[in-house]
Structure formats: structure tokens, C-alpha cells
Amino acid sequence: MKKIINDPNQVVNEMLEGVVKAHPEYVKRLEGFNVLVRANKPSFPKVALVSGGGSGHEPSHGGFVGEGMLDGAVAGEVFTSPTPDQVFEAVKAVDNGGGVLLVVKNYTGDILNFEMASELAAEEGIKVESVVVNDDVAVENSTWTTGRRGVAGTVLVHKIAGAAAEKGKSLEEVKAIAEKVNANVRSMGMSLTPCTVPAAGKPGFQLADDEMEVGLGIHGEPGTHRAKITSAKEIVSHLMEKILKDIDINSGEEVAVLVNGLGGTPLMELYIVNNEVAEILNEKGIKIYKTIVGNYMTSLEMAGFSISILKLDEELKELLDSKADTPGFKL
């Protein structure tokens, strides 16, 4: 394992300290907890958004704490859900009368820990609702499995639900908007290399030099299949086929595109991917309303990317366009 760290057991703590020192105007840390909240708590009673999950996905989620997105972010150990007491502290800290919406990615650990935190908050009389993001089309959804994973589409849920909360909408309304984003966003990714959890010390899987893993998750969970690496055009075409098979988008309808890097892929390649995505959408007559390219939901040092397509309507467009000012996302 070759990493720029001091102690595998201190990576989350030291990273959070570094984030606060880099962005003191945006975030502060709740003392004694792995929780980042806005440096200045909004003075009006708005719905507060809290997200979180395992670390290793930076800038998710702490990087999205700020105006127009999250109010608090809870960092678990690398790729491990945070514990209920940490989530509960975040909820207590950000609640200012409008209620709290938890944005949870669909992983068993995250669901269980956030669920326990909701129960603790409800006992204290705090109004808490949850939305579970499950945008990954690589995983088949059925009542017999855990269901689809939450991946990069979560960032779009933060952006749009965060905008709705900032506009003063009620907890029920913000939750409905978050659910609408989740219902209209689809993602799929691929990788060229595995990644190594610092405390584990070795990669989560092995890939030969000429191989790629298609449809994998953001924790290095194996994907749908392994194949010989091909051109950007062919890879994107396969991912887009899966995505567009899963959601009806007609010619003339509008979408937002998120080309997300997994941490170890240069922007040059992400832009090449985006060029292919745009070409496919253009061919189908689907209008691209907004494009976001960069590293938003990473998987440590993994090389690879994911594509997320969000089908838009007037309400989502307006919220997508409104101001966001956070360390990891500005608009």
C-alpha cells in the first residue's frame, strides 16, 4: 500500500481537520464528532439537510456543506457507515425548527445506522424524514435483494433538495423533491483499477492490465462483468444504453448530465467521456440542459468514472439553477 497518510486509523480524523482548515468560512467540525456543519447556521427556520456515509468519497459529503446544499455531513470510517450517535449529533446541531431531511445512500449499513439515528431524534421531538437514493442501474432491483445502490446521483439530490430547502419549502415538500430527483436520475460506472482501504492495506479486487470492471459500486464492490478495455466510445455507449433502457426520455426532453470521476482518472479522460455522452444524447434528440464534469463521488484512488443522467422538468431546472456555494460544488 502506497498512500500519503500518517496512521491508517487516523485518516478520517486528519482529513476532517484538513477540510476545516481549508474552508473555515464554509464548515466547522462538531467537537468530538466526525461531523461537519455550516460555519454559519442559517438564521431563518429552514429544513436542514444531513447526509453522510463512509469516508473515501470526497468531496462527498462534507464538501457539499454550505449554502444551497447540505447543512451537515457525517463521516464514517473509510467505506463504513457512520454510527447512529454521530448522525444524531449532526441532526441535533443543524435542526433549527424546520425539521431535518436525511439523505441516505441505499446500503444496508447506512440504512440501519441512519434509521437508528432517526429513532433517537424522534424520541427528542425532532422532526426527521429520510430519503434513500438508489440510482445505480448496474444492480438489478427486486424485492429479493437489497436493491440498487446509491452512487453519484446523490450529489444531484443534495443540490436540488438543498435548493428547495434554502427557498424555505417545508420538510414534506423538500422530501418530495428529493424523491423526485431520485426517481428521475440513473447512473452507471466502470473502473480500470481497484482501490485500497487504508486500514485493510490491500486492494478490494484485482484487475489485469488490460481489463476493466463494468457496473461496479463506489466501494469497489465487484460489478456486473469484467471485460477487455475498449475505446471511450464503446464504454460510454454501453453505459448509456443501460441507463437509457431504464428510464424513458423522449426526443425533445431535457436532462442534466453528471460525468463523475472516481478519484484516479484525469479530467482529460472525463471530458472525453462527456464528449461521447453528449454525442449519444444529441443523436437521440435529448436536450442537455446542464453538464457537470468532475470528481464528486469518488472511490479513493480508483481510476474510472460514472455517468448520471437526470431527467428534468421546469421545477427541477429552476432548483438546479439556483445558487449553491460549498467547498465542493459552486453554481
Place this chain on the structure above:
Amino acid sequence: MITQAMLIEILENICKTIEENMSYLTELDIAIGDGDHGINMNKGFTAVLNKLPSLQDKDCGVILKTTAMTLISTVGGASGPLYGTAFLKASSVVNGKMEINNTDLLEMFNSAIQGIVSRGHANKGDKTMLDALYPAYDALKEAIDNNNTLKEALQAATEAALGGVEYTKTIKAIRGRASYLGERSIGHQDPGATSSYLMLNAAYNTINKRG
């Protein structure tokens, strides 16, 4: 009969067993999950081990509840809430008691299983810790119903749990991160079932050593 002193000894032994098997559990998890089971479990049980000295004069309910709350706040992942809930449910059976009789033990075990089922929304055959715990409970109940000694009953439960671990190699994961693998999860043993077996085995070894 398990006295509170014996209960503390059992918990100490569980903590040590988890530490010894940390890499093993992580290896199993790397194969079908995200490779953190051993690390997280060891983190939680190390915290439990550090709390045990302060529990020397406490009743069994307090000992188990402290264990539960410690696991909930330190383990993370899915295992934290699941094992935490299991210990919490078991603790409520022996509130205020300084000793655990065989009836209590069965009731604790049953409550723990029910806690895991309702928290994790999982069933028998989903390739989870329940596939070690259900057969262990059945074996424990049969042994106790037939008036076997505690040692014999725990031995039977441990053997049944190991059988359950072997069984998880033959089935497809339905819950948790391993479920994303579908058919590819067959052939691998479940890390959660394995840690459940290891805990039971540590309990049996503690009683066995005392004779």
C-alpha cells in the same frame, strides 16, 4: 447457570477471539463485501474490552446493555446496529439479574435473533448471521429441553453455528452488500455468520475451560 463474573469472562473471550480473527473476517468480507467486517468488529470489541473492568460489580443486564451501546457507537457498517440490537434485546431479558439460568439464556438468544430480524429485515437463508444463529438456537433449545448441561448445550449450539457457516457457502446472498454479486456470492462463506459462530465458540470455550 452463568454468573455475572462468568458473563464478563465470556465477553473478554469474545473480544480476544474477534481480535485474533480480525484479518480472517476481513479476508472473507473482501471476497464478497467491502472488506471492513474484521476491522469494524475489532474496533467495537476493543472498546467493549476497555469497558469491562468498570462493569465488574454490575448485573448481567447492565453488562450486556453497555456492550450493546458500545458496539452501536463504535462498529459502524451494518454489523454495528445488528450486533448492538442483538445485545440490547438480550440485556432486557436479564435486567437486574446477577445470574443467567438456562431459561433466561434461551430467551436472551431468541430476543437477540428477533432483534436482528426486525432491524435488518432479513430472513433465514439470506446468507447472513442469522444462518448461523437460527440453527445454534435450535440446538441450544433441544439440548436444554433434554436436560443437558450448559457446557453440552453451548457445544451443540457452537457446532450447529459452524454448520450454518458451511451452509452459507452454498447459498446466494439476499441482504447486505454481498447481494449485489448475485450468483457470484455462492461458494463464499458469509463473514457475519462467521463472526456469530466465533462469538458462540468463545462462549463455549470459556465455559468448557471452567469445567
